[in-house]
Amino acid sequence: MVENFYYAYADVLxxxxxxxxxxxxxxxAVYRVTGRDNADANLRLGLIYCEGMAxxxxxxxxxxxxxxxxxxxxxxxxxxxxxxxxxxxxxRAQANYLLLETVTDEPTRLQQAGRYYDRLRWTxxxxxxxxxxxxxxxxxxxxxxxxxx
Amino acid sequence: MVENFYYAYADVLxxxxxxxxxxxxxxxAVYRVTGRDNADANLRLGLIYCEGMAxxxxxxxxxxxxxxxxxxxxxxxxxxxxxxxxxxxxxRAQANYLLLETVTDEPTRLQQAGRYYDRLRWTxxxxxxxxxxxxxxxxxxxxxxxxxx
Amino acid sequence: MVENFYYAYADVLxxxxxxxxxxxxxxxAVYRVTGRDNADANLRLGLIYCEGMAxxxxxxxxxxxxxxxxxxxxxxxxxxxxxxxxxxxxxRAQANYLLLETVTDEPTRLQQAGRYYDRLRWTxxxxxxxxxxxxxxxxxxxxxxxxxx
Numbered sequence: 260m261v262e263n264f265y266y267a268y269a270d271v272l273x274x275x276x277x278x279x280x281x282x283x284x285x286x287x288a289v290y291r292v293t294g295r296d297n298a299d300a301n302l303r304l305g306l307i308y309c310e311g312m313a314x315x316x317x318x319x320x321x322x323x324x325x326x327x328x329x330x331x332x333x334x335x336x337x338x339x340x341x342x343x344x345x346x347x348x349x350x351r352a353q354a355n356y357l358l359l360e361t362v363t364d365e366p367t368r369l370q371q372a373g374r375y376y377d378r379l380r381w382t383x384x385x386x387x388x389x390x391x392x393x394x395x396x397x398x399x400x401x402x403x404x405x406x407x408x
Numbered sequence: 409m410v411e412n413f414y415y416a417y418a419d420v421l422x423x424x425x426x427x428x429x430x431x432x433x434x435x436x437a438v439y440r441v442t443g444r445d446n447a448d449a450n451l452r453l454g455l456i457y458c459e460g461m462a463x464x465x466x467x468x469x470x471x472x473x474x475x476x477x478x479x480x481x482x483x484x485x486x487x488x489x490x491x492x493x494x495x496x497x498x499x500r501a502q503a504n505y506l507l508l509e510t511v512t513d514e515p516t517r518l519q520q521a522g523r524y525y526d527r528l529r530w531t532x533x534x535x536x537x538x539x540x541x542x543x544x545x546x547x548x549x550x551x552x553x554x555x556x557x
Numbered sequence: 558m559v560e561n562f563y564y565a566y567a568d569v570l571x572x573x574x575x576x577x578x579x580x581x582x583x584x585x586a587v588y589r590v591t592g593r594d595n596a597d598a599n600l601r602l603g604l605i606y607c608e609g610m611a612x613x614x615x616x617x618x619x620x621x622x623x624x625x626x627x628x629x630x631x632x633x634x635x636x637x638x639x640x641x642x643x644x645x646x647x648x649r650a651q652a653n654y655l656l657l658e659t660v661t662d663e664p665t666r667l668q669q670a671g672r673y674y675d676r677l678r679w680t681x682x683x684x685x686x687x688x689x690x691x692x693x694x695x696x697x698x699x700x701x702x703x704x705x706x
Contacts, residue, residue, distance in 0.1 A: 266490050335488070339563075339564040339634065369666075396657070481694040518667070
C-alpha cells in the first residue's frame with residue numbers, strides 16, 4: 260500500500276500534473292528538501308520548505324504557471340521502500356529515489372539521488388503525507404531544482 | 409505477479425537470451441518503442457514496431473544472429489510497477505525502466521529512461537503481453553537501440 | 558521478506574554503518590565481488606573475496622577505521638528482486654543493484670551496476686546470507702571499490 264502511494268505520487272510529478280501534488284499531503288503537512296550534509300548535522304535549513312496546505316498549493320501553482328526554465332521530462336524511480344513502524348494511524352517509512360531529468364535534445368541525466376523520510380497518516384480511506392523530508396546526496400545539482408521531489 | 413513477470417522479461421534480455429523474448433507475448437501482440445514527444449502528441453510512429461508473433465520472432469532472430477555492433481552488457485532496472493485496472497483476464501499496468509548499457513571497456517551509461525504502458529492477458533496459466541508500449545524520455549540515445557527494451 | 562532483508566542490508570551500508578554489515582551473514586558465509594566477464598567464464602577470481610565471519614569482520618573493521626579515501630555518500634538502489642527457489646530453509650534469490658556514489662562537491666555518479674546472486678538461509682528467526690556473489694557489469698569502475706557492495 261505504501262509502495263502504491265509512492266508510485267502514484269511520482270506519477271503525478273512525472274506526468275507534469277504538479278497542481279495535483281498537494282493532494283498527497285495532510286492540511287498541516289511539512290515538506291522539506293535538504294542536502295545530506297545538513298540533514299546529518301541535524302540542520303533543518305533546506306532548499307525547499309513548505310508548512311501547511313497553503314504553502315504547498317502556492318508552490319504548485321507557481322510552478323504550473325511559470326515558464327522560466329527549459330522544458331524537461333522527469334522520472335522518479337522509487338526503490339528500497341521500507342516501513343519502519345506503525346503507531347495507530349501513523350506509518351513511518353523511507354524510500355530511495357532517483358530523479359532523472361531529460362532536457363529536450365540533451366541526454367538523460369541523473370538529477371539527484373536521495374531518500375524520502377516520511378510520516379504518513381491513514382485517514383481511514385487513504386494515505387496522506389504528514390511529513391516528508393527529501394534528503395539528497397547530490398550536493399551539486401545540475402540546474403536548480405524547479406519541481407518538487 | 410506482475411512484478412515477477414516484468415523481472416523475468418528483463419532477465420531474458422539482460423542475460424542475452426533474446427530468442428526467448430517473444431515467449432512473453434501473445435500471438436497477436438503489439439510491441440512499440442516511441443519517444444515521449446511522439447507519445448504525448450498521440451503520434452504512433454515509433455523507433456520499433458512489431459505486430460504479431462512473426463514480427464517479434466523475426467526481430468529476435470535478427471538480433472541473435474547479427475554482430476553488427478560492439479559487445480555490451482545490458483541491465484533493465486524496473487521500478488514503480490503499478491496495476492491500473494483489471495478487466496476480466498486483461499490487466500492494464502505500467503512501470504518505469506532504466507536501461508543501463510556497458511560497452512566493453514567503457515563506463516556503464518544510462519542508455520535510456522522510460523516507461524512501459526502494458527496490456528497483459530492472463531491465459532489461466534501465465535501472463536502474456538498483449539500490448540507493450542515503451543515510451544522513452546531519452547530522445548538522444550547514445551548509440552542506436554539494438555535490442556528490445 | 559527477501560526485499561525487506563535486502564533493503565535493510567543496503568541501509569546499513571548507505572548510512573555508513575559498515576561494522577554492522579557482517580551481521581547479515583552466516584558464520585560460514587562466502588562473499589564475492591566479481592566482474593561479469595569473469596563470472597560468465599566461470600572464473601571465480603574476484604575483486605573481493607571473503608570466506609567466513611572472521612574475514613567479513615576483518616574487512617568491515619578495516620574500512621571503518623581507515624580514512625585513505627575521500628569522503629563520499631553511497632546509495633544502493635535494489636530492484637528486480639526475484640526468488641528463484643526455496644529448498645527447506647535455503648532460498649535462492651537474485652536482484653539488480655545500482656550503486657550511486659557522491660564524492661563531496663562532485664556530481665552523483667553511477668559507480669556500478671550489477672546483480673546479486675544469493676543463497677539465503679532462514680534460521681527460524683531471520684534471514685542470513687550464506688552466499689552472496691556480486692557480479693558487476695561495470696568493468697571500468699571510477700575509483701576503486703572501497704566499501705562492500
